[in-house]
Amino acid sequence: MSSVTRLILKRLGISLIVLIGVSMLIFTIARIIPGDPARIALGPSASPEQVEVLREKLHLNEPLPLQYGYFLADLARGDLGVSLYTNRPVTADIAQFLPATLELVLLAGTMMILIGLPLGILSARYRNSWIDGTVRVISILGVSAPSFVWAVILMLLFAYFLPLFPVAGRISDSYAIPSVTGFLLVDTLAAGNIAAFANALSHLVLPAFALALSGIGQAARLTRANMVETYGRPYIEMARSYGFPERKIARRYAFRPSLIPSLTIIGLDFAAMLGNAFLVEAVFAWPGLSRYGVAVILRKDLNAIVGTVLVISAMFLIVNIIVDILIAIINPRIRLSQRST
Amino acid sequence: MSEPTLLIRDLHLSFRTYTGIIDVLHGISLHIAKGERVALVGESGSGKSVTARLIIGLLQMARGTRVDGLLQFEGRDLEKLSQSERHALRGTRMSMIFQDPTSSLNPVYTVGAQFHEVLRRSAPGIGKTQAMERATALLDEVLIPDPARVLASYPFQLSGGMNQRVMIAMALANEPSLLIADEPGTALDVTVQAQTLKLMRDVVTRHGTSVLFISHNLGVVREFADRVYVIYKGRLVEQARTDDLFDNPQHPYTQALMRAIPRITGGGIPDIEEASERFHEPLIVHESCGEPGGAR
Numbered sequence: 001m002s003s004v005t006r007l008i009l010k011r012l013g014i015s016l017i018v019l020i021g022v023s024m025l026i027f028t029i030a031r032i033i034p035g036d037p038a039r040i041a042l043g044p045s046a047s048p049e050q051v052e053v054l055r056e057k058l059h060l061n062e063p064l065p066l067q068y069g070y071f072l073a074d075l076a077r078g079d080l081g082v083s084l085y086t087n088r089p090v091t092a093d094i095a096q097f098l099p100a101t102l103e104l105v106l107l108a109g110t111m112m113i114l115i116g117l118p119l120g121i122l123s124a125r126y127r128n129s130w131i132d133g134t135v136r137v138i139s140i141l142g143v144s145a146p147s148f149v150w151a152v153i154l155m156l157l158f159a160y161f162l163p164l165f166p167v168a169g170r171i172s173d174s175y176a177i178p179s180v181t182g183f184l185l186v187d188t189l190a191a192g193n194i195a196a197f198a199n200a201l202s203h204l205v206l207p208a209f210a211l212a213l214s215g216i217g218q219a220a221r222l223t224r225a226n227m228v229e230t231y232g233r234p235y236i237e238m239a240r241s242y243g244f245p246e247r248k249i250a251r252r253y254a255f256r257p258s259l260i261p262s263l264t265i266i267g268l269d270f271a272a273m274l275g276n277a278f279l280v281e282a283v284f285a286w287p288g289l290s291r292y293g294v295a296v297i298l299r300k301d302l303n304a305i306v307g308t309v310l311v312i313s314a315m316f317l318i319v320n321i322i323v324d325i326l327i328a329i330i331n332p333r334i335r336l337s338q339r340s341t
Numbered sequence: 342m343s344e345p346t347l348l349i350r351d352l353h354l355s356f357r358t359y360t361g362i363i364d365v366l367h368g369i370s371l372h373i374a375k376g377e378r379v380a381l382v383g384e385s386g387s388g389k390s391v392t393a394r395l396i397i398g399l400l401q402m403a404r405g406t407r408v409d410g411l412l413q414f415e416g417r418d419l420e421k422l423s424q425s426e427r428h429a430l431r432g433t434r435m436s437m438i439f440q441d442p443t444s445s446l447n448p449v450y451t452v453g454a455q456f457h458e459v460l461r462r463s464a465p466g467i468g469k470t471q472a473m474e475r476a477t478a479l480l481d482e483v484l485i486p487d488p489a490r491v492l493a494s495y496p497f498q499l500s501g502g503m504n505q506r507v508m509i510a511m512a513l514a515n516e517p518s519l520l521i522a523d524e525p526g527t528a529l530d531v532t533v534q535a536q537t538l539k540l541m542r543d544v545v546t547r548h549g550t551s552v553l554f555i556s557h558n559l560g561v562v563r564e565f566a567d568r569v570y571v572i573y574k575g576r577l578v579e580q581a582r583t584d585d586l587f588d589n590p591q592h593p594y595t596q597a598l599m600r601a602i603p604r605i606t607g608g609g610i611p612d613i614e615e616a617s618e619r620f621h622e623p624l625i626v627h628e629s630c631g632e633p634g635g636a637r
């Protein structure tokens with residue numbers, strides 16, 4: 001078994017345990033916060049008898065551990081229960097809303113890496129020059145305001161005053177794209193509709209950029225800081241004494257080793273976007289899981305809350321596993337230490 | 342007499358800093374003949390490393406440095422070369438060995454990959470197989486037992502002594518005419534240091550490589566160098582053939598250094614008696630030392 005496979009299995013095992021812990025926690029919290037979910041679902045005009053019937057159906061009168069047992073049994077069958085808010089299976093809701101959020105977060109994460117890392121590299125390579133100064137100002141701006149503030153600013157600037165991008169939504173109503181994967185960028189391409197693809201992309205750019213900005217700033221700052229430190233290492237001087245070109249030194253000698261400490265934090269930032277997406281989705285009327293999550297929490301929609309939190313936690317854990325694998329790939333120390341255990 | 346590999350005349354160096362100008366080298370003149378092993382010895386802060394970095398051409402790039410004097414390599418005035426001509430010499434005609442072998446190698450690439458990069462300096466198109474063959478031969482030469490395993494290893498998997506040998510092999514990979522060793526192996530165990538120095542001497546002798554060997558410890562120098570320059574606060578104070586210097590040190594500072602040689606060679610920085618006015622006495626050149634054109 002290869003060392004990376006071993007690492008993946010180990011991390012999957014740990015993640016499963018974490019997920020069980022999260023499910024217990026959120027299951028309990030959702031049930032002990034005040035308010036009767038059955039009453040909220042049925043509205044003020046429902047009779048106490050009706051409420052009682054629903055409570056019985058939801059097992060709300062049973063002791064908590066038993067309720068959790070019912071939940072686990074359903075979960076094993078892939079059933080997260082019915083949402084009291086949409087009256088549909090929670091799994092169906094998630095399947096509908098999750099792709100929109102993932103599309104947003106994935107593009108934002110890609111922006112963070114493709115913009116943030118190069119900015120950091122430039123900044124470190126030309127440190128104390130005007131390039132460095134500019135990058136540092138940009139990154140400070142990026143990290144100093146939360147995503148939803150950027151969402152509002154970007155929307156005002158580039159959708160309202162300068163209408164380059166659409167204000168809200170995922171795609172213009174005029175396009176009818178059959179949903180296959182739920183990812184519009186994929187579905188439009190699958191349908192061979194380039195115009196629709198461009199339209200979906202233009203809807204995606206602003207919210208993704210707003211979500212990415214603080215990550216871009218963070219990635220640039222971190223990369224710069226770690227690279228500047230690495231530039232002081234003896235192996236950089238040795239590389240220079242061998243006359244390696246500065247570009248190669250920047251990439252292979254300064255950037256590669258300093259990516260190892262940066263990557264963990266970049267991974268955490270990436271995962272944190274799932275949470276930050278809540279408010280960005282609200283600003284851009286983005287029909288994603290985060291908006292769904294806020295709606296169901298406000299309505300104390302028990303099944304939907306637990307389902308949403310579980311899915312987001314699972315995403316978080318998957319991102320972490322991917323980051324761990326990447327780190328193991330670029331850091332020979334970790335890769336080799338896995339082999340011996 | 343044939344062209345010396347390295348000729349330095351009246352080399353001055355100063356740094357411009359926020360607090361003013363610091364003069365570091367006050368006119369250093371030295372030469373290294375073809376195949377000669379020359380030591381530059383002095384306490385820490387005396388200007389040995391900056392001299393090395395001026396020769397290799399790294400210090401000139403830093404901001405705020407002012408360099409004056411003649412640096413001539415194989416008959417060519419280095420300061421008159423273009424940036425790219427100068428660059429082309431590094432790692433090919435001249436190379437350098439550093440103090441701490443393990444931290445001087447890139448931690449995220451294998452020794453083999455790093456050899457490949459070094460070999461590319463003189464043979465840009467060299468393929469992996471060829472590079473590994475050449476690297477194996479080089480590692481054989483520095484008596485590394487299992488070259489294939491070492492080439493596949495990362496520096497952190499090897500001992501300091503092993504990395505030191507790797508560095509020596511790398512430095513000689515492109516057959517440079519000048520090797521600069523800045524306090525090589527000071528970070529290593531004393532016996533390991535002695536072993537690798539002996540090994541290095543054998544290899545450079547075989548290749549006919551000229552060496553500038555930098556150390557703060559006169560004791561280490563004795564086994565290695567043909568000639569010694571003693572440097573004190575940016576000035577050379579004495580130069581002699583190694584035997585002559587040890588038999589008959591004349592400058593007060595050299596005598597102080599001599600007394601400071603630790604019983605067992607190597608180890609930390611020797612304790613030098615308190616700086617004395619007499620250390621500033623003028624340069625003493627032993628007879629038949631052969632500084633062409635006379636030294637300051």
Ligand SMILES: Nc1ncnc2c1ncn2[C@@H]1O[C@H](COP(=O)(O)OP(=O)(O)O)[C@@H](O)[C@H]1O
Nearest residue numbers: 356358363365384385386387388389390391392
């Ligand atoms: N970049 C620099 N800026 C200012 N002073 C420097 C710089 N590099 C070296 N120096 C000074 O030059 C002197 C000689 O340094 P160095 O050559 O490293 O000494 P050593 O003989 O121990 O190798 C020291 O006093 C050091 O502080």
Ligand SMILES: [Mg+2]
Nearest residue numbers: 389390523524
């Ligand atoms: Mg030094």
